[in-house]
Amino acid sequence: MQSEQKYFANHLKQLRAQHNYTQADLAELVGVTRKTINTIENRVFIPSAFLALKLAQVFKITVEDIFYIEEH
């Protein structure tokens, strides 16, 4: 599971910058702590499908537009 975390990549940081959200802003919008957003961005934690969908809903895009598997 730990090695899989490395390849579970995301565009969260770029999306936040586009929408002018801090990690805290995004965390509040989806009902989690800032640290949870931080650990997802830094590939330390893989979110559940539910949280991934909530994040996609905030940015009005699909889950696949946020998360992807990095080739290794």
Add this chain to the structure above:
Amino acid sequence: MELNKVDKLVHSRAKILIFAAFAFALWQFSWIGSDIIKGTESSIIHLITGLVILGSMLWVAACYFFYSFSKKVKKANAFEALNDELTHKNKRQAFMAGYFTLFGMIWLLIPATDFWDLDLLLFIRTIAVLAIIVPILFFSYLELKNDQGAG
């Protein structure tokens, strides 16, 4: 960067838990220590009795801090955020740490009884205390680690 209110509550919770674990350990291990030297003419009995009393008072203080913290969480409407899926994952890992502590120490104790004449009740109490404080401390560690700072 200034921490937001949920961040502050996460940090507060970890600190209160660390304090509670310390208070509980001081109280219980001092109590075990006083039981070990009970009936002897040891000069440190008064010191240990003092530590038991101090530990129990700190534990009462920790209980008050928990109560006060729960009020702050309710006021900030932060219960959901403070119990998000990362927290659930950390709780599961902390529980496993406690389980393996308990399991490992019991299985060390069993063969040890073949070699030494041990006061089993004291060892069981020690294991029980460790099984409480290890998950608390591990959970607090997980809550505070891997935080690369606000961005």
